[in-house]
Amino acid sequence: MICTKNSIIIPTLLSPAFSQSILIKHIYRHPMREAELQAAREGRSVDNVEVDEEKAREDFLVFFEYVITLY
16 A cells, blocks of 8 residues: 555555465474473473484475475
């Protein structure tokens, strides 16, 4: 939206009535968050949770490749 000197709002972009994109919330489970949830379920502190970063990176790349190839 653009405001002119007279405070008239002029729309600069019109939203389409239909979009071919969809949003799927929470499709990727972040390893750090999963480790924190597991620690909380077990009654441990979530402050010192350790996650193997290399495995997390590899899991993300595999997930991303899988999601991209679905299309």
